[in-house]
Amino acid sequence: xxxxxxxxxxxxxxxxxxxxxxxxxxxSNFYALHWYRWETAxxxxxxxxxxxxxxxxxxxxxxxxxxxKEGYSYLYIKGSQPEDSATYLCASRYTGNQFYxxxxxxxxxxx
Amino acid sequence: xAMVIQNPRYQVTQFGKPVTLSCSQTLNHNVMYWYQQKSSxxxxxxxxxxxxxxxNEADTPDNFQSRRPNTSFCFLDIRxxxxxxxxxxxxxxxxxxxxxxxxxxxxxxxxVT
Numbered sequence: 001x002x003x004x005x006x007x008x009x010x011x012x013x014x015x016x017x018x019x020x021x022x023x024x025x026x027x028s029n030f031y032a033l034h035w036y037r038w039e040t041a042x043x044x045x046x047x048x049x050x051x052x053x054x055x056x057x058x059x060x061x062x063x064x065x066x067x068x069k070e071g072y073s074y075l076y077i078k079g080s081q082p083e084d085s086a087t088y089l090c091a092s093r094y095t096g097n098q099f100y101x102x103x104x105x106x107x108x109x110x111x
Numbered sequence: 112x113a114m115v116i117q118n119p120r121y122q123v124t125q126f127g128k129p130v131t132l133s134c135s136q137t138l139n140h141n142v143m144y145w146y147q148q149k150s151s152x153x154x155x156x157x158x159x160x161x162x163x164x165x166x167n168e169a170d171t172p173d174n175f176q177s178r179r180p181n182t183s184f185c186f187l188d189i190r191x192x193x194x195x196x197x198x199x200x201x202x203x204x205x206x207x208x209x210x211x212x213x214x215x216x217x218x219x220x221x222x223v224t
Contacts, residue, residue, distance in 0.1 A: 004153065032210050043115065044201070046212035089154070093209055097166060101146075101153040 002026045004092050006102035013080050014110050020076045021105040023090035027071035032093040035064055035075055038104070039086040047075075047088075080109040114138070117202050117216035124192050125224055132187040132219045134202030142208055143185040145177060146201040148218075154201055160185060161208060189221075197223045 005024045013019050025033065032051045038044040048057040053068040061078045077084055087104040094100075116135045124130040134143065142161050146154040158167045160179045174196070176188040189196055199220050203213040 034212065036213075036215075041217075043217045044203075044213075044215040046214070049210055049212050051210055091154075097159075097208055099156050101155070103151065103153045 002092070002094070002098065002100050004090060004100045004102040006088075006090055006105050008105060009103070010106040010108070012108045012110060015080060015082060017080050017109075018076065018078045019080055019107070020074050021088060021107075023073045023075070023092075023102055025071050025073075025090075025092035025100075025102075026094075027068055029094045029096070029098075030068050030071070030092065031095050033066055033068075033073050034091040034093070035073070036089045036091070037086045038089060044089060077107075080107075082109045082111050085109045115202060115204055115214050115216035117200075117219050119219060120217060121220050121222070123222045123224060124189075126194065127191050130189050130192055130221070132189075132200050132202075132221070134185045134187070134216055135183050136204045136214075137183070138204055138206075138214060139182060140204035140206050140214070141182075142205045142211075143179060144203040144205075144213065145185070145187050146203065148199040148201060149197075157187070192221070192223045194223050197221055 007022050035047040036044040048064045050066040055066040063076045066073045087106045089104045091101040144159040145157045148154040157171045178186045199218045201218045202216040205211040205213045
């Protein structure tokens with residue numbers, strides 16, 4: 001079992017603030033890194049899948065970067081809105097189809 | 112809308128009484144996954160199917176079984192639930208393995224009394 005770690009565990013920000021969280025993962029045999037957003041009472045929703053070192057992806061106000069050599073990914077939210085409140089999960093896939101989630105970062109955006 | 116459906120959303124079963132959770136998809140995806148998430152923990156992959164090929168994670172207890180009778184449906188059977196099996200069970204699908212994003216159902220919250 002490999003440890004995928006996310007920090008911080010929870011975060012409260014004011015509406016309009018920008019924020020970022022970290023996902024750390026073992027880099028040996030790395031294949032892909034997934035980010036998901038999970039709103040309360042809804043299904044987890046895919047944000048990004050990244051595979052290459054240096055990858056950067058963007059969807060609206062949310063972006064993510066990937067460093068496969070040192071084993072981390074950052075998720076950025078620019079100008080947080082109350083509807084961004086959710087748990088953000090990362091998951092790392094390895095060769096041999098091993099797939100491990102982190103415990104998530106719970107974001108609350110205060111209006 | 113195409114989606115992943117899980118039934119029921121909440122399931123209560125008795126200690127030792129077999130229970131089946133179901134998942135269906137209208138996405139026609141090749142891969143279906145079952146995850147277990149206990150309170151404050153990371154979702155843990157139990158097993159997945161690529162078409163009819165079953166892939167069991169090494170540390171998934173024998174108490175957990177799965178069936179995929181066709182592309183659309185996948186079932187999670189817990190043969191003798193223990194109190195430690197109380198959790199959220201998530202079903203997900205993807206077109207392929209590895210680089211493809213997963214589409215999740217809303218989950219089934221299992222309570223064992």
